Amino acid sequence: MDGSRSSYPPVTVTARLDTPLSRWLWLVKWILVIPHWIVLIFLWIAFVFVTVIAFFAILFTERYPRALFDFNVGVLRWSWRVSFYSYSALATDRYPPFSLGPEPDYPARLDIAYPERLSRGLVLVKWWLLAIPQYLVIAFFAGGMRAGWWSGGLTTLLTLIAAFALAFTGRYPRDIFVLVVGLNRWVIRVAAYASLMTDRYPPFRLDQGGEESPVKPWPVEDR
Template identity: 80%
Template sequence: MTMTSPVGFPGQPVQVNARIDSPLSRWLWLVKWILAIPHYIVLFFLWIAFTVVTVIAFFAILFTERYPRSLFDFNLGVLRWSWRVAFYSYDALGTDRYPPFSLGEEPDYPARLDIAYPERLSRGLVLVKWWLLAIPHYMVLGFFLGGAHVGWWSGGLITLLTVIAAVVLAFTEKYPKDLFDLIIGLDRWVLRVCAYAALMTDTYPPFRLDQGGSEPTAAQERP
């Protein structure tokens, strides 16, 4: 398989980067679930479209070994939009800047996602990677994300750690950096698996918690 590798893609085709905005409001996080409702409504329909596009891409890859670029860009846009809303809300609470209603790259926003476009994808892998090969990751993500939803609470580790960070922020006016690095590492794992399951890459997501706001360099990725 040949893959285009833009600058900034040292090893992983899925690049997740984020930075803490400063200052952060001590109490805004209490109402972000309300403020994010317009995004949740739009994303509900975008994810329906995402699923349909992924099914179309499945057959395109199966017969042509290619993910149509227009479909790839759309699904990447949905993932970017979702990541910005997640970062604003209860998967990180890393910024008070309201997410833009955009499928574009938005390089000025503190949460960014890029996926290298693959020139070729395996016909064989497309049959099994999204369910069979990804099962070990799904088990891990079930712990990260949880399954019981009560309001904005997902019952998962990521939401729990984010709420802990919010409480610390409320009393100290500081977001603990080590906790931020851990939360972004967990979010990065989720997004890597999501891109793999959505057939956007053949690179198997590593079972590795890459913490911190910046993607590791190629040298850091070597064991």
């Protein structure tokens, strides 16, 4: 693999801690996000079917159909916004939009660079065999799956600690915020890889903080 590709991250996850935050709104957010969870259940069912179709498209053409790719990116974006609002971060009180689009003004954002070509060989093994070590890691700190998104575990524990700190001090601890975003970023990178949206293996690295380098086109070697 060309080492120059390291300057072209295929998955970019950014987040901004909103201030001020309500001391007590987090107690009822589980109710407020129920409409989103209902929609996301159906979106993630569609996500699975789209990924299966993309699997065969990549196997025969080395390409992920752009319309299908954009849909799956939209599902991941929607899930990330809802997670950020609710119990994977609790870092904003701004209600997530019902949207598959990028929503650049929302404090939680996600972009995945469209790959012009993907490996036929990797598509056969990356979503199960190669991703097993990553699944074991994220299961430890991200818990289980709910409405298509990992929840529970270390991430939720840290988020609840931040919520109690917010309730009693009026402040969301910055150190917890950057760690929680880093954990979510790791999960999203694995989700993008396992759903065949990139051939770049997720790094075993906790990139903390709210900002990442912008997504740039990912050069592809001639085959």
